[in-house]
Structure formats: structure tokens, C-alpha cells
Amino acid sequence: MPEVLNVLILDDEPIVGKRLKPGLAKIGCEVEVFTDPKEAYKRIDEKKFQIVVTDIYMPEIDGFQIMKHALERWDQTKVIVITGYAMMEVARTAMEKGAFDFIAKPFTPADLRAMITKAGAALGVELPSTEPSA
Amino acid sequence: MSIIILSGDTYSHYQEIAAAVAQNLNYTLIGPEVLANAAQQYKVPEKKLLKALEGSSSILGLSPVIKERYLAYFTASFMERLQKGKMVYHGRVGHLFVKGVTHVLKARLVDDFETRVRKVITQEGLTEKKARKLLLAEEKRIKRWISATFNVDEADSDLFDVTITLSDTTVDQSVALLVKTVQDVKFQPMTYSLKCMQDRYLASQIRALFIESQPSINVGARDGNVSLRATVPNKSEKEKLESALYEKVRAMQGVNSVEVNVLIDTIQSGKVLGSHR
Numbered sequence: 447m448p449e450v451l452n453v454l455i456l457d458d459e460p461i462v463g464k465r466l467k468p469g470l471a472k473i474g475c476e477v478e479v480f481t482d483p484k485e486a487y488k489r490i491d492e493k494k495f496q497i498v499v500t501d502i503y504m505p506e507i508d509g510f511q512i513m514k515h516a517l518e519r520w521d522q523t524k525v526i527v528i529t530g531y532a533m534m535e536v537a538r539t540a541m542e543k544g545a546f547d548f549i550a551k552p553f554t555p556a557d558l559r560a561m562i563t564k565a566g567a568a569l570g571v572e573l574p575s576t577e578p579s580a
Numbered sequence: 581m582s583i584i585i586l587s588g589d590t591y592s593h594y595q596e597i598a599a600a601v602a603q604n605l606n607y608t609l610i611g612p613e614v615l616a617n618a619a620q621q622y623k624v625p626e627k628k629l630l631k632a633l634e635g636s637s638s639i640l641g642l643s644p645v646i647k648e649r650y651l652a653y654f655t656a657s658f659m660e661r662l663q664k665g666k667m668v669y670h671g672r673v674g675h676l677f678v679k680g681v682t683h684v685l686k687a688r689l690v691d692d693f694e695t696r697v698r699k700v701i702t703q704e705g706l707t708e709k710k711a712r713k714l715l716l717a718e719e720k721r722i723k724r725w726i727s728a729t730f731n732v733d734e735a736d737s738d739l740f741d742v743t744i745t746l747s748d749t750t751v752d753q754s755v756a757l758l759v760k761t762v763q764d765v766k767f768q769p770m771t772y773s774l775k776c777m778q779d780r781y782l783a784s785q786i787r788a789l790f791i792e793s794q795p796s797i798n799v800g801a802r803d804g805n806v807s808l809r810a811t812v813p814n815k816s817e818k819e820k821l822e823s824a825l826y827e828k829v830r831a832m833q834g835v836n837s838v839e840v841n842v843l844i845d846t847i848q849s850g851k852v853l854g855s856h857r
Contacts, residue, residue, distance in 0.1 A: 534680045537773065538766040541682075549771045553803070561771055 449571050451475045452494065453562065456486040456512060457501040457528065462551075466499070469555035470562060473573045483507035487515055494520045497565050499558070502529040502536070510543055517544050524565040528553070581665035581769040582762050583684045585674040590718060591699040592691030592746065598670035600755045605762070608667040618657035622788065624650060634725070649791045651729065656788035659781040665769065672722060675739060676730045681776045683769040685762045688740040689754070692747040741767075775803060782806065782834050790825070796845075804836035811845040818842045 453475045455463045463479030470477045480486035483504045490498070498516045502509035513525045524546035529536065532550030540548045546568065547561045566573045584601060588594030595611065602609035615633065619626035632642055632650035658677055661667070675686035693715070700711035726734045737743060742761055744754050761767070783801040790797050798809040808825050812818050822840045829838045
């Protein structure tokens with residue numbers, strides 16, 4: 447049975463998770479969506495997510511703290527950072543802190559699928575392509 | 581997929597370091613031949629393209645419109661090469677075309693002035709006095725051109741990730757530092773940086789395509805969404821140009837949407853708006 451990728455999406459804007467979940471489910475990912483970073487933080491303790499997608503700037507707990515927690519709890523987890531305030535310094539900081547990938551908002555569900563597929567490959571999991579075949 | 585851009589002075593040996601770094605990493609080495617490629621690609625005389633990029637202040641020099649055009653051609657050709665990644669480029673201003681792209685390591689290699697003077701004497705057969713004069717004039721010209729063209733102060737250390745003083749290190753030490761630094765995680769390509777590069781590449785291609793007929797054209801690109809701004813002398817020209825720009829750019833590879841904003845330049849047209857009394 448092919449391995450299922452467990453993905454956690456965290457963004458304090460509800461529309462983000464709502465928009466991204468269906469596309470990832472289509473390629474076989476089990477997706478949990480959070481808008482409250484405290485809830486996401488707790489959930490990461492409970493369940494191993496191979497991939498965590500997190501916004502940076504959120505109240506009370508920011509994305510870098512979530513990333514640190516995820517990497518400390520499950521060292522194989524790939525963290526993808528998303529932000530509406532993308533700048534070179536922020537991107538480099540994210541990578542230095544252990545992010546697998548980084549993208550600026552707005553981005554399309556296809557962009558995220560591509561990053562998830564890349565992260566999956568890095569974990570040794572091949573995801574089905576959603577691109578139309580020739 | 582990372583890129584290393586080495587900025588160095590004339591009559592310094594930074595090209596040697598660039599070659600060694602490229603060999604060590606198995607990267608492609610590119611340098612002044614980018615100019616020849618651009619000249620060939622856009623069918624312009626190489627000497628004139630060089631003149632435009634050297635910031636020549638000769639009274640027989642090129643007009644600002646021509647300089648701008650040739651700079652656009654060079655930018656487009658240069659960005660096309662950089663798209664491939666895994667390369668080392670050596671040249672004075674390459675880093676200014678990729679500001680903000682995180683997977684480009686931008687390094688400034690500073691050579692000792694006296695060492696350069698000695699090199700000029702040897703290479704050009706000049707006296708020491710003339711060699712100094714030549715180097716000082718060249719430095720002044722380059723700094724002025726960079727400031728006017730890119731609106732930056734070349735001495736700003738924020739333009740670079742690494743600065744190496746060549747008189748304080750050996751070639752091997754410089755090479756080792758650069759090879760080690762580019763492998764740091766913060767210089768690895770990520771979706772954000774690849775998109776930044778792709779946006780600049782697309783914008784440069786479009787600008788080069790239209791700059792001859794539309795010297796005032798401004799092009800922005802983000803994720804394949806292109807915005808164009810140009811000026812024309814009258815209303816009928818506006819409608820014609822809007823349509824032409826939209827159709828041509830929309831058909832280009834990598835373009836998802838096009839927004840065109842053509843303004844009527846009343847001063848150019850000879851008409852002046854009424855007073856505000």
C-alpha cells in the first residue's frame with residue numbers, strides 16, 4: 447500500500463487552508479488544517495506530520511516557532527514556509543532555521559502541490575502527478 | 581542550481597578565482613563573452629554594446645536612448661544565461677541584476693590598488709604615473725556609471741554576501757571560502773527564489789523585445805502575470821499599441837496574464853494641458 451503523506455497546514459487566514467486542502471487530498475495526502483497556532487503546536491506533539499506548511503506571522507506563536515517545534519519533535523519532517531511578507535532576508539532566515547522550501551503569497555494550489563511533491567520525493571514518497579499526460 | 585557572481589576590479593586576478601571555483605563545483609564559467617552573445621543575439625555591434633555598458637562619457641558616445649536599449653539587450657541575454665543555474669559569473673556589475681535572489685551568492689573581490697598598478701604597467705607598457713592615472717579614471721567612470729544606471733552606491737557592502745580582500749588571502753583560500761559558502765543552506769534554491777529569477781528573466785525578455793519601438797516601456801512580471809507601461813503621443817496610437825502589446829506578450833511562453841497601461845504623453849505630442857486656475 448503506498449505511503450500516505452500526512453500534511454499539516456497552518457495559516458491564521460481560514461481561506462488559505464480551505465483553498466489548499468482539496469488539491470492535496472487529490473494527490474493522496476491526509477491533510478489537517480489549523481488557523482490557531484497553539485492548536486497546531488499541540489497537534490504536532492500528538493501526530494507525526496511528514497510535511498508542515500506554515501505561515502510565518504501569526505499571533506502568539508509564529509511560524510518559526512512552529513517550525514522549530516516540528517523539527518525537534520519529528521526530525522524527518524519537511525517544513526514549507528509561506529508568507530505574504532516575503533523578502534530576501536526572511537527567506538534566508540527560514541532556510542537557515544531549517545525550512546525545506548519557502549514561497550511568497552499569493553500562490554496557486556498547483557504551486558503548493560509542486561512543493562509537496564518535491565518534499566515527498568525527499569522523503570522517498572512518490573506522489574501521483576495531476577498534470578495532464580501527453 | 582545555485583549561482584555565484586563574482587564582482588572584481590579590472591587588472592585584478594579575480595577571474596582566476598572564478599575559474600577555480602567553477603572547476604571545483606563543476607559549474608559553468610561565464611564572463612565577458614555574455615556581451616558578445618548579447619550583441620549577436622540582438623544584432624547590434626559588440627563595440628557599441630560594450631560602450632553602453634562601460635559608461636563611456638565621450639561626447640561621441642551613444643545617446644541615452646541607445647544606451648538604455650543596449651542595456652536592455654544585455655540584461656535579457658544575461659538573465660537567459662543565469663536561468664540555467666549552476667554557474668559562476670565574473671564581471672563588475674552582474675550582482676546588480678539579481679538583487680534579492682537568494683540562491684545567488686554575490687561576492688566582491690577587492691584587489692590591492694598597488695598590485696593593480698603593477699599589472700597595468702606590465703600589461704599595457706605604461707609608466708607608473710600613467711598607470712595610476714588610468715586606473716583612477718577608470719574607477720571614477722565605473723562608479724559614476726553604476727550610480728547613474730542602477731541608482732546604487734557601489735561601495736555599499738549590503739550589495740554583497742561576501743567581501744574578500746585578495747591581498748589578505750591566497751587564491752586557494754578564496755576558492756575554498758566561496759565553495760564552502762555557496763553550499764550553505766541559505767544559498768540553496770527555493771521556490772521563492774526560483775520564481776524571483778523567473779520573473780526577472782521574463783520581464784527582461786519582454787523589455788528587450790519592445791525597447792526599440794517603445795523606449796519608455798516598463799515591464800513587471802510576477803508568476804507569469806505581466807504588467808506593461810508605455811507612453812504614446814495621441815489617442816489613436818494608444819489603442820493600437822495596447823492591442824499590439826497585449827497580443828504579442830500574451831502569446832509568449834510563461835505568460836499567464838497581461839495588463840497594459842499606455843499613457844498619452846501630452847508634452848511629447850506637443851499639446852499642453854490647460855492651466856489649473
